[in-house]
Amino acid sequence: MADIELLPHNVPSQAELPELVEELTTLNLGPTHPATHGIFQNILKMDGEKIVSGEQTIGYIHRAFEKIAERRPFYQITTLTDRMNYCSSPINNLGWHMTVEKLLGVEVPKRAQYIRVIMMELARITDHIICNSILGVDTGAFTGFLYVMQKREEVYEIYEEMCGARLTTNMGRLGGMERDLSNTAIRKIHEFIKSFPPVLKELEKLLNRNRIFMDRTINVGSISLERALSYGFTGPNLRAAGLDYDVRVMNPYSSYEDFDFIIPVGQNGDTYDRYMVRNEEMWQSLKIVEQAINNLPEGPYYADAPEYYLPPKQEVYRNMEALIYHFKIVMGEIDAPIGEVYHAVEGGNGELGFYLISDGGRAPYRLHFRRPSFIYYQAYPEMCKGSTLSDAILTMSSLNVIAGELDA
Amino acid sequence: MLTNQEVAEALLEKFGDQVFDFEEPFGLLTLSTTREEILSLMEFLRDHKTYQVIFLTDLTGIHFPDVPGKEFMVVYHMHSFIHNFRIRIKVSLSEADLHIPTATGLFASANWMERETFDFFGILFDGHPNLIRILNIEEMDYFPMRKEYAMEDATREDKIDALFGR
Numbered sequence A: 001m002a003d004i005e006l007l008p009h010n011v012p013s014q015a016e017l018p019e020l021v022e023e024l025t026t027l028n029l030g031p032t033h034p035a036t037h038g039i040f041q042n043i044l045k046m047d048g049e050k051i052v053s054g055e056q057t058i059g060y061i062h063r064a065f066e067k068i069a070e071r072r073p074f075y076q077i078t079t080l081t082d083r084m085n086y087c088s089s090p091i092n093n094l095g096w097h098m099t100v101e102k103l104l105g106v107e108v109p110k111r112a113q114y115i116r117v118i119m120m121e122l123a124r125i126t127d128h129i130i131c132n133s134i135l136g137v138d139t140g141a142f143t144g145f146l147y148v149m150q151k152r153e154e155v156y157e158i159y160e161e162m163c164g165a166r167l168t169t170n171m172g173r174l175g176g177m178e179r180d181l182s183n184t185a186i187r188k189i190h191e192f193i194k195s196f197p198p199v200l201k202e203l204e205k206l207l208n209r210n211r212i213f214m215d216r217t218i219n220v221g222s223i224s225l226e227r228a229l230s231y232g233f234t235g236p237n238l239r240a241a242g243l244d245y246d247v248r249v250m251n252p253y254s255s256y257e258d259f260d261f262i263i264p265v266g267q268n269g270d271t272y273d274r275y276m277v278r279n280e281e282m283w284q285s286l287k288i289v290e291q292a293i294n295n296l297p298e299g300p301y302y303a304d305a306p307e308y309y310l311p312p313k314q315e316v317y318r319n320m321e322a323l324i325y326h327f328k329i330v331m332g333e334i335d336a337p338i339g340e341v342y343h344a345v346e347g348g349n350g351e352l353g354f355y356l357i358s359d360g361g362r363a364p365y366r367l368h369f370r371r372p373s374f375i376y377y378q379a380y381p382e383m384c385k386g387s388t389l390s391d392a393i394l395t396m397s398s399l400n401v402i403a404g405e406l407d408a
Numbered sequence B: 001m002l003t004n005q006e007v008a009e010a011l012l013e014k015f016g017d018q019v020f021d022f023e024e025p026f027g028l029l030t031l032s033t034t035r036e037e038i039l040s041l042m043e044f045l046r047d048h049k050t051y052q053v054i055f056l057t058d059l060t061g062i063h064f065p066d067v068p069g070k071e072f073m074v075v076y077h078m079h080s081f082i083h084n085f086r087i088r089i090k091v092s093l094s095e096a097d098l099h100i101p102t103a104t105g106l107f108a109s110a111n112w113m114e115r116e117t118f119d120f121f122g123i124l125f126d127g128h129p130n131l132i133r134i135l136n137i138e139e140m141d142y143f144p145m146r147k148e149y150a151m152e153d154a155t156r157e158d159k160i161d162a163l164f165g166r
Helices: A066-068 A074-082 A090-105 A110-139 A143-163 A183-208 A211-218 A225-230 A235-241 A270-295 A313-318 A320-330 A373-383 A389-399 A403-407 B006-016 B038-047 B110-119
Strands: A023-028 A041-047 A051-059 A337-346 A353-358 A364-372 B019-023 B030-035 B053-065 B072-080 B083-093 B097-101 B124-126
Touching: A023 A320, A023 A389, A041 A389, A051 A183, A051 A373, A051 A389, A066 A074, A066 A364, A074 A090, A090 A337, A090 A353, A110 A211, A110 A270, A110 A389, A143 A183, A183 A270, A211 A270, A211 A389, A225 A235, A225 A373, A235 A270, A235 B030, A270 A389, A270 B097, A313 A320, A313 B038, A320 B124, A353 B053, A364 B053, A373 A403, A373 B110, B006 B019, B006 B030, B006 B038, B038 B072, B038 B083, B038 B097, B053 B110, B083 B097
Parallel strands: B030 B083, B097 B124
Antiparallel strands: A023 A041, A041 A051, A337 A353, A353 A364, B019 B030, B053 B072, B072 B083
């Protein structure tokens, strides 16, 4: 910014000036500031409008999930995973199921894997539209946000059709899904595939080449690839810095190897690149959903694993074995092998890992969630050092820090 | 493609008996080392010309109260993007001496993960720039993820574990 030239008649004489003391302002950004989109605090040291240093305080919604998980049977932990990244809870749920299935050695049928892919990619779209449209709101473009919210609503209706819930979905079961895709769900997914592109194009038209948006986001909050890797960035934020690491491609799970999609990468790791990477990822997710729904295999939607998957309710009343299995599963008395397993899925924000240690008991001996937000958010002070406060808000917004995932 | 065998042999050659307990649960190379060697081991893997295990995926702790002398364990997960190769490194610590050198000099991401591990288990990362609690309140005077702290209120008598299948 050019320095303001003071005209001679405005300059007071040296004698009139009070003695200047250099002092930094302390500014509390959060914990409940609307611009932080979640409950966490940043204590910023400001030199005028510029940020000199920042200190983060997190843990405001810490709910001790890892401790609670040590007392719960495996299927009850799904509800905990919902509440981590609540913008894309199906990814958390299904990632957890896949971890336990890996431990138990349950093979999930193709149809269930495809349904899971559809749900996870829809969840990725909802996650990214929130992030990108909120970034628009933070730059002053409120309208786009309202348009895409309607599309998120439609995805939530698909969730409702699948599992009855909207936000904290508790979707899927060990060994498959809890129900097949209903005709209504299939119709709604097809409708969504048709109706989403025009809306996303409109959002793109509003922001992608918008002069104000570009000026506000290009070279704002950038991070080099080397620093991003050191800080443990994954997901869209790492890809924006220029590395094409995606768990879906590198360690394919749930039949991701069957689908044709590309991984968008950025160059500068700045806010604009993060926006563009997420934007392109939505197109790719939509492509995956389309491929999955058109090539949906026939067959069962759950594995043939009666000791882990609940029998149909009618069977429970008539069949002794089904009753026993039902009782054992509900009471959490399934036989889990001793072992340790690390399973990662590509969450909305990056590599969402589950490190599970089982001692053969009904609950995990230890369960650790690798939460992407928690790991990359520590880079935030470095990223916004020297920028203005309003740019720092954009940087935070584009990182898509979800408070639930941050604190777990 | 990097195989577990290859890396395990290279590590054995470099570190000798300082790396031990090799395992492959679900295909993931797992090994143990001592806290004296952990930093040089991670640095070796990170700076190795061909392996390039440059990414610290995860760092966490585990409590094993029933294993005398090895009550605590710190677990590191590392990842090489070039070879799509993951490795898990474990370091056991005794309850009497919960010190381990910090990895913040190697990976910036270790900072909060080590704070979290300290917060939950009380493991002391020597040389950490800011080893204070991160998720729990600073006034807390115990380490909640240790096994001796039961989840539920210990004074309640109406919740009998046997009745709930625990």
